[in-house]
Amino acid sequence: MSSNKKSAAISKTEYSLRRTRLMDELAPGSLAIVSSAGEQPRSRDTFFPFRQDSDFLYLTGFDEPEALLVLVPGRAQGETLLFCRECDAEKEMWDGPRLGPERAVQRFGLSDAFPIGDLDDILPGLLDGRERIYFPMGRYAHLDRRIRCYLQNISEAPGSNGAPEVVDLDYQLRELRLFKSSNELGLMTRAADISAAAHCRAMARCQPGLYEYQLEAALLHTFVDAGARETAYPTIVGSGRNALVMHYCSNKAQMNDGDLVLVDAGCEYRGYVADITRTYPVNGRFSGAQKALYEIVLAAQLAAVERVRVGNHWDDPHTASVEVIAQGLVDLGLLNGDVQDLIESGAYQRFYMHRVGHWLGMDVHDVGDYRVHGAWRQLEPGMVMTVEPGIYIPADDERIAGEFRGMGIRIEDDVALTGEGVEILSAAAPKSVEDIEYAMRHGRDLLTR
Ligand code: GLY
Numbered sequence: 001m002s003s004n005k006k007s008a009a010i011s012k013t014e015y016s017l018r019r020t021r022l023m024d025e026l027a028p029g030s031l032a033i034v035s036s037a038g039e040q041p042r043s044r045d046t047f048f049p050f051r052q053d054s055d056f057l058y059l060t061g062f063d064e065p066e067a068l069l070v071l072v073p074g075r076a077q078g079e080t081l082l083f084c085r086e087c088d089a090e091k092e093m094w095d096g097p098r099l100g101p102e103r104a105v106q107r108f109g110l111s112d113a114f115p116i117g118d119l120d121d122i123l124p125g126l127l128d129g130r131e132r133i134y135f136p137m138g139r140y141a142h143l144d145r146r147i148r149c150y151l152q153n154i155s156e157a158p159g160s161n162g163a164p165e166v167v168d169l170d171y172q173l174r175e176l177r178l179f180k181s182s183n184e185l186g187l188m189t190r191a192a193d194i195s196a197a198a199h200c201r202a203m204a205r206c207q208p209g210l211y212e213y214q215l216e217a218a219l220l221h222t223f224v225d226a227g228a229r230e231t232a233y234p235t236i237v238g239s240g241r242n243a244l245v246m247h248y249c250s251n252k253a254q255m256n257d258g259d260l261v262l263v264d265a266g267c268e269y270r271g272y273v274a275d276i277t278r279t280y281p282v283n284g285r286f287s288g289a290q291k292a293l294y295e296i297v298l299a300a301q302l303a304a305v306e307r308v309r310v311g312n313h314w315d316d317p318h319t320a321s322v323e324v325i326a327q328g329l330v331d332l333g334l335l336n337g338d339v340q341d342l343i344e345s346g347a348y349q350r351f352y353m354h355r356v357g358h359w360l361g362m363d364v365h366d367v368g369d370y371r372v373h374g375a376w377r378q379l380e381p382g383m384v385m386t387v388e389p390g391i392y393i394p395a396d397d398e399r400i401a402g403e404f405r406g407m408g409i410r411i412e413d414d415v416a417l418t419g420e421g422v423e424i425l426s427a428a429a430p431k432s433v434e435d436i437e438y439a440m441r442h443g444r445d446l447l448t449r
C-alpha cells in the first residue's frame with residue numbers, strides 16, 4: 001500500500017463546524033431543511049443497500065433513513081434540530097438498531113431532536129414567520145409534497161403575511177463540500193489505496209478466457225475485504241470494443257487474447273470515493289499498436305496532471321490533454337491536418353469525446369461549480385479532481401488502419417490539490433507499460449491491512 005496510511009474519521013466537532021459554516025452563509029430570518037435519503041426497493045419487499053444522501057451525511061454523519069435536519073441560523077451558533085425514527089424494539093429486532101432522538105442529540109451535538117412522526121406538529125410552526133427557507137425542491141417527492149402543503153396552509157391562514165420564499169440550498173453546500181479537510185483527504189486516500197490495490201489484484205488475475213465479471217469479482221473482493229462495502233459507481237470492465245461504450249457495466253463478455261480491457265472501478269470508504277481507470281492487454285503484453293496508442297493517452301494524462309496546480313484554471317488540464325492527443329493522433333496517421341486546426345474545429349472529438357475530469361468527493365461526480373461568473377474556475381488547495389483522458393477508436397471505420405480499430409483506452413487518477421502541489425491519491429495503481437506488464441506477471445498484494 002502507499003506510504004500515506006492515514007486512518008481518518010470525521011469528528012463530532014467537524015460535523016458541528018460544517019453546520020455552523022453553512023448557517024453563516026444563510027440569510028437572517030431563514031431556515032434550512034436537509035433530508036436523509038429514503039430506502040430504495042429492489043425486489044418486492046427487499047431493498048438496495050441503504051446509501052445516505054451526501055449532503056445529509058456531510059452535515060450529520062447520521063446513516064439512517066427517515067430523518068430530517070433543520071438548521072435555524074440565529075444568535076450564537078444557531079439551532080440544529082433533527083427529526084429521526086424513534087427506537088422500536090419490535091422493528092429493531094428485524095432491521096437493526098435505531099439511534100433514536102434522545103441519543104442523537106448527544107451523539108451529534110445537536111440543539112434538539114424529535115421523532116420523525118411529530119414532523120407535522122412541529123415543522124409548520126418553525127416555518128411560519130420565516131422570510132426564506134432553503135430546501136432542495138425536486139430531490140425527494142414525498143417531502144416536496146409535505147413542504148408545499150405546510151407552506152400553503154401558512155399562506156392561507158387568516159392574517160397571513162404570505163409563505164416564506166423557497167430557495168435551493170445547493171449553492172452554499174456545493175461550495176463547502178468542494179474544499180476537503182485533512183480528515184476528508186485522509187478518507188479519500190484510504191478509498192484510493194483500497195481501489196489501487198483492487199486494480200493490482202485484477203491485473204494479476206487477468207488472462208484470456210476469463211469473463212469480464214471475473215475481473216469485477218477480483219476488484220470487489222479487495223474492496224469488501226478492506227472494509228469498503230460499496231463501489232463508488234457501477235464497475236466498468238470493458239474488453240475489446242466494449243471499452244468504447246462509456247457507461248458499459250454489463251461486464252458479461254469473455255475476454256479475448258489480443259484485446260485490451262478497460263477497467264474503471266473505485267470503492268466508497270466511509271462516505272468518500274475513489275475513481276480509477278486502468279487499461280491493459282488481456283494477455284499481459286501490449287502489442288505494438290496497443291502500446292503506440294497507450295503511450296499517447298499516458299503522455300496526455302501526465303501533461304494534464306502537470307497542469308493541475310493551484311492558480312491554474314479548471315480548463316488548463318483539459319487543454320493540455322487535447323493538445324497531446326491531437327498531436328499523437330496525427331503522428332499515428334489517425335487524423336490528418338494541422339494540429340491547431342484539428343483542435344479548433346473539434347475534429348479530435350471523434351476519438352476523445354469527453355472532458356478530462358470532474359470533482360471527486362462524497363459523490364463520484366462531486367458537487368462544485370466549474371465556472372465562476374462565466375469564466376473557468378481557478379484551482380485552489382483542498383479541491384480533488386480526476387484526470388482521465390482517453391482515446392476511443394471506432395470499430396467499423398474503414399478509413400482507420402485495422403490494427404487500431406475498436407480500441408478504447410482511458411487512464412484515470414485522483415488528484416488532490418494541496419497547498420504546495422498535488423498528491424496523486426491513486427498513484428499506487430500501475431500506469432506505465434512496464435509497470436503494468438510487471439504487475440500482470442508478478443501480482444503483488446498492495447494492502448497489508
Ligand atoms: N467512473 C465514472 C467516471 O469516470 O466519471
Ligand code: MN
Nearest residue numbers: 275386388412
Ligand atoms: Mn471519473
Ligand code: MN
Nearest residue numbers: 264275276412
Ligand atoms: Mn472512472
